[in-house]
Amino acid sequence: MEILQSAAALQAQTEIWRQNKLRIGLVPTMGALHEGHLQLVRAAAQENDVVVVSVFVNPTQFGNAEDFRLYPRVPEADAELLGPAGCTALFLPAVEQMYPQPTVLRFDFGPLERVMEGEHRPGHFNGVATVVSKLFHLSRPHRAYFGQKDLQQVAVIRQLIADLSFDLELVAYPTIREADGLAMSSRNRRLAPADRAVAPRLYEALALGASLVEEQISTPEAVQQAVEQFLAADPAIQLEYFALADGRTLQPIIGTWTPGSVVALCLAAYVGGVRLIDNVLVTLA
Structure with missing residues (x-):
């Protein structure tokens, strides 16, 4: 498994894969990986030739600075899990790689983001859509994999793909739970x-x-x-x-x-x- 830390490196690798007619699967994550994430990685490995997993705690989707600070970060442990699961390249960028300049673009998903998470976390889905769009452009995947636990996020990304004509398939997998029913997170x-x-x-x-x-x-x-x-x-x-x-x-x-x-x-x-x-x-x- 290769570890890529710059946007340019990921773009260059993507171009090589595309030229060689390889199908690319993308699994976007914020790290601190668990079995739910690994299910997505294994599925991507089965259905594609190469798999990119991004680990990036995206600041633009956090409205609460303390929540962003406390979000678990264990990149070394994540890397150990990803290779055996079928990851080809781990994309591990710094904030400056994803946001070389402050983004001013604003997404509006209409009624979809006026309820539930959108209502209680203003600006959250704008941050999600921004970083996911960047990851789609950098990795140019044929398929992108997300978990159903984030049901509203999946719906927002599905609309993003349709509205911006991204040439890829969104694949959603059911929530993975602990033995006592708690959703893995x-x-x-x-x-x-x-x-x-x-x-x-x-x-x-x-x-x-x-x-x-x-x-x-x-x-x-x-x-x-x-x-x-x-x-x-x-x-x-x-x-x-x-x-x-x-x-x-x-x-x-x-x-x-x-x-x-x-x-x-x-x-x-x-x-x-x-x-x-x-x-x-x-x-x-």
Whole structure:
């Protein structure tokens, strides 16, 4: 596995691969890798000739400076995991490589970024779209791989690809969970032991909501109330939002269920001061 640290080096390598008719898979990450990331890398290795994995904690998608400072960074450990998983090139740039000058471009994803993460983290998806666009231009992938845990991010990137005519396929893989149901996340490293023991209740709340949605007896409003009450029973959890949304548009579901539709149950909560997100999808009969 080769480690590339400059944008120019990645562009040069990409050009060689393209000239040799090799298919390129890209797995963008912010590092502190876990099994969810490695699933994406292994899938990319199976479906492409070469695989680029980027490890870059992107400052423009953080609205909270302390959250950016505390985000786990373990590049040496990440590199040890990536080679056996099938990574061809690890792109490990400094901030100056990705942002040689301050970016002034602004993306607007319309209703998609006015809800959930977009509502609670203003500017977040502008930062995501900026860095992902840069990675697409630098690595020129045929396929790019993302995890469903970041459901709204996947939807935003899908729109980005369509609107800017990027010639690549977006591949989304299901969320990988710990044995107790907690969605794997780099932020889990920041949980104290007592908070780690509480964190699986987020998935338990989603599972409760999903069972009620599947029955289609309770109204969306009743499901909302049931999930919020479940989480309110644990003082260690501070719910930021729970949303029932259309699985395609991610717009709120109000009043009634639509047979045959996909319902996304999404939440964000603080556990011990660490912000965690999760979601599950339910297809209605």
